[in-house]
Amino acid sequence: MEFLELIFGKIGDLTWGWSLIPILVIFGCFITIATxxxxxxxxxxxxxxxxxxxNTGDPDQISAREALLVSVGGRVGGGNIAGVAVAITLGGPGAVFWMWAIALVGMATSLVECSLAQLFKRKVGEKTYRGGPAxxxxxxxxxxxxxxxxxYAVCLIAAFxxxxNAFQGNTxxxxxxxxxxxxxxxxxxxxxxxSGVIIFGGIHRIAKVADVVVPVxxxxxxxxAAAVILLxxxxxxxxxxxxxANAFGFQEAVGGGMGAAIAQGLRRGLFSNEAGLGSAPNVAATAEVRHPISQGITQSFSVFIDTIxxxxxxxxxxxxxxxxxPGAEGIDGVALTQQSMVSHLGGWAQYFLTAAILLFAFSSVIYNYYLGENAMTVLTKNPMGVLVLRIAIIGIVFLGAMAPAATSVFFFSDPMMGILALVNxxxxxxxxxxxxxxxxxxxRQLKAGVERPVLNPDDFADLDIDREAWKAPAA
Incomplete structure (x- = not known):
């Protein structure tokens, strides 16, 4: 076990340690300028x-909004409550500015990766699509x-x-x-x-639940938060x-100054909104839309909701x-957010935050499950593979909740996500x-006055796209 931890630790150092974040930032800036x-x-x-x-108006098809809410439900989780607190503790208030900056850049990255996932999606059954980076x-x-x-598929199953899911149960x-x-x-x-009731219903049930749970x-x-701000x-x-001021080094709230603010802001921002990590495109591909760019725009909005x-x-x-x-050692993570909320609104606020964490984590569990299911269908066409995965995930959620120390077994999660992101x-x-x-x-279609552009597969006949998923528009 120690040898495995050493190997995965080195992988984590090679990805998240020095290469991945600069690549995500540089490539995100390139996409922003090029587009x-x-x-x-x-x-x-x-x-x-x-x-x-x-929306499509067909209740049996997954709408663009439902796909948006499933991805928001997955992106919004512990990173939005505990991760922001850690970023501020280690990087000072300036880390927030760099979280905003990476989100604005990540919106372009998300638009591109999710548009590609839509273009190359495959029709499965009558009204279901599968797609994603794989x-x-x-x-x-x-x-x-x-x-x-x-x-990519193996890393997606291992990480998400x-x-x-074990960590979400623990949280x-x-x-x-x-x-x-x-x-x-x-x-x-x-x-x-x-979780079992929902994930055994597949992506359609997941989407319907997300359409209710995520807005709530x-x-x-x-x-x-608005009440706190108004007060x-x-x-x-x-x-x-x-x-x-802290973001640009005019003030130094923590050791490391501007460098700590940039490092923590970029890292926590990317962890939270997942732009470029290759996870959200799996959900983006399930939606029934007229043009791939339409869903790319929608998923770009998901990054904005999550971080900004x-x-x-x-x-x-x-x-x-x-x-x-600032700069003092003490509470951090979810406890800092919880105690801050209590200091503003009173003791009852901690119960509200507990409920919020429960909903955030629950939406992340069903989102993470679907990513695993989608990856499994790439590895095998045997339906037993998905069944085994469903049972395993239910067991892992329970194990992570009941025995917090068991989550240490999943030390490979972050390194696997690092490889996943590099492949994506x-x-x-x-x-x-x-x-x-x-x-x-x-x-071109917008310029020609088309209110809602439609993809004509004949214009992309040189590409291996599914003609069942993308039918030529009626003359």
Missing amino acids: GFVQFEYFTRMFRVLSNKN RAIIHGLGKEYRWLAVV GLGF VAGAVQDSLGIDRIWTGIGLAAI MAIGYLLM NITSVPGVIYDIV IICSCTAFVILLGDVYV LLAIMMLFPVAMRLLRDFR
Whole structure:
């Protein structure tokens, strides 16, 4: 075991330690410039997905909004509550600015990776699609790159399907035990049972649940944060000044100064919004849309919601309070967020935050499961593979909740996610000319007065796209 930990530790050092974050940042900036700042060009268009009139109207198909909410439910999790607190503790208030910066850049990366996932999706059954980076590799780069898709799929199952679900179970059980005094075993049983009911219903049930749970959890958390901000409205300008001043080294809140702020902001921002990591495209591909770029725009909006809105709420709750003391050792992580909320609103707020953590973690569990399921279908066509994965994930959620020390077994999760991200970025780089073709087609139709652009597969006849998934528009 020590040898394995050493090997995976080295992999983690080689990916997250020095190579991956710079590559994500540099490539994100390149995409932003090469696409003409596409995330700002279509920013107002992102909000259209919230309207029912832009959905398919078919209850048996997954709409763009449902795909958005599933991905938001997966992105929004412990990173938005505990991760932001860690970033501020280690990097100072300036880390928040760099979280914002990487989110704005990541919006372009997410648009491209999710548009490619949509283009190369495959129709499965009557009204279901499967796609994602693995299928984009196989059908976009060619069968000779299938080995790369297999590496991606194995890493996706290991990191998201198994490892991160154990940690989510642990997070929920710990929060419930600390605030409500309920034994971990009961939380584990409840979480595993509810998760089982949903994941055995497949992506359609997951999407329907996310359509209800995610708005409730996000709006509830935003209202709490808004109450804190309004109660301290006169202090908000000072907090914003501290964030910007610390970000550029005009103030030094922690050891390491500006360097610590940049490092923590970029790292925690990328962990939270997952732009470029290759996870969200798996969900993006399930939606029924008219043009791949449409879902890319929607998923870009998901990054904005996760980091610019929800992470900012956590940051302001912490920085407007008096629990956080810059540079001082003490509480951090979820405890810092929880105690900051209590200092603003009273003791009852800790129970609200426990409920928020429960919903955040629950939405992440079902999201992580679907990523694992989608990867399993790349590795094997045998339905027993998906069945075994479902049973394993239910057991892992329970194990992580009941025995927190068991999560140490999943030390490979972060290194596997590092490999996953590098494979995904390599695929995006190789397929970027295709993404630019899609973007040019989308812009051309808008310029011609088409309100909602439609992909004509005949215009991409040289590509291996599924004609059942993309039918030529009626004459």
